[in-house]
Amino acid sequence: MYRNKLLSSILLLSIFVFSCKKEMRIDEPGNLVPKTVDQNSCLPSIVINGAKLHAETFGNPNDPIIFVLHGGPASDYRYLLNCKEFADNGYFVVFYDQRGTGLSQRFPRSYYTGIQTSFDDLNGVITHYRKSPTQKIFLLGHSWGAMLAGAYINQYPTAVNGAVLAEPGGLKWKDVDEYVKRSRKMDITGEALNNATYMDQFLTGKEDEHAILDYKYKLLASTGDENDNVGNEGLLPFWRPGFVLQDVYFNILKKENSDWTPHLKQFTTKILFIYSERNKPYGLDHAKQVSSAFPNVQLFETKGAGHDMLSFPTGWKNTHPTILDYFNTLK
Numbered sequence: 001m002y003r004n005k006l007l008s009s010i011l012l013l014s015i016f017v018f019s020c021k022k023e024m025r026i027d028e029p030g031n032l033v034p035k036t037v038d039q040n041s042c043l044p045s046i047v048i049n050g051a052k053l054h055a056e057t058f059g060n061p062n063d064p065i066i067f068v069l070h071g072g073p074a075s076d077y078r079y080l081l082n083c084k085e086f087a088d089n090g091y092f093v094v095f096y097d098q099r100g101t102g103l104s105q106r107f108p109r110s111y112y113t114g115i116q117t118s119f120d121d122l123n124g125v126i127t128h129y130r131k132s133p134t135q136k137i138f139l140l141g142h143s144w145g146a147m148l149a150g151a152y153i154n155q156y157p158t159a160v161n162g163a164v165l166a167e168p169g170g171l172k173w174k175d176v177d178e179y180v181k182r183s184r185k186m187d188i189t190g191e192a193l194n195n196a197t198y199m200d201q202f203l204t205g206k207e208d209e210h211a212i213l214d215y216k217y218k219l220l221a222s223t224g225d226e227n228d229n230v231g232n233e234g235l236l237p238f239w240r241p242g243f244v245l246q247d248v249y250f251n252i253l254k255k256e257n258s259d260w261t262p263h264l265k266q267f268t269t270k271i272l273f274i275y276s277e278r279n280k281p282y283g284l285d286h287a288k289q290v291s292s293a294f295p296n297v298q299l300f301e302t303k304g305a306g307h308d309m310l311s312f313p314t315g316w317k318n319t320h321p322t323i324l325d326y327f328n329t330l331k
Helices: 002-020 077-089 116-129 144-155 173-183 191-199 210-220 243-256 283-291 313-330
Strands: 045-048 051-058 065-069 092-096 137-142 162-166 271-276 297-302
Touching (some): 051 077, 051 116, 065 077, 065 116, 077 313, 092 116, 116 144, 144 162, 162 313, 173 243, 271 283, 271 313, 283 297
Parallel strands (some): 065 092, 137 162
Antiparallel strands (some): 045 051
């Protein structure tokens, strides 16, 4: 109740302040959520397959490349910026917000027909940064990003030289669905859900009103209601979620009953598969089940950390050396 009153007061104060100055509309870029790269030319970006993507790099462009794939898919790479430290060890580290989320360009719901779009974009990003055919390519994916990495390897088994997968929900829809149900038990009386439904009285976004939908989705993540369940140390930093992409992709995966494992046996290089000690809905059993599609796996448990083990101090300290050792053996 207190939070609802506070939100109401903030909204009314904002209306009063804005009424004294130039009128501001909630659907104008930058008023509810940060502008995307097509709206703000000061942000670092690349153009891939007709989309302007928010992207950033660290290190020597001629070194072996690590492409960091964020989770969500409605998140962005901000919470994974610890990974830029690999640039100090002789790697060129590439971050990008996937199409339709973070600070990358938005597209209508009708644009997305399958996750081949994400494969094509990853292909395009690799081509954009790769200097020569002999330059080694590594993937480092977290959560959805690890699912994307696995699915990409299934589609193109010879395209990369190694991969780190950190707690992918699954590589088959059945595994993804079961894990999501275990890890996202939202309480109907919970603060985050109450915040979002309360704001429905003021903001109701149509299916392609990205700013409003992203803002409301951000409210759901604002309190960290799920952190205890998946063992996180706190709230993740992020710029802007991508609600439409999240909603469309999960509907596609469910409808297609996706299976990204048939060709993984062709990828004989060892992968590093990471799971965390404190994410109880995941655990060793789920890690073994998901990783079993690969013929050569190194399982690693990050002690003292939860699902976002690459973002918080304890998890990063306990995971970084193992990831670096893995890449160095393939370098």
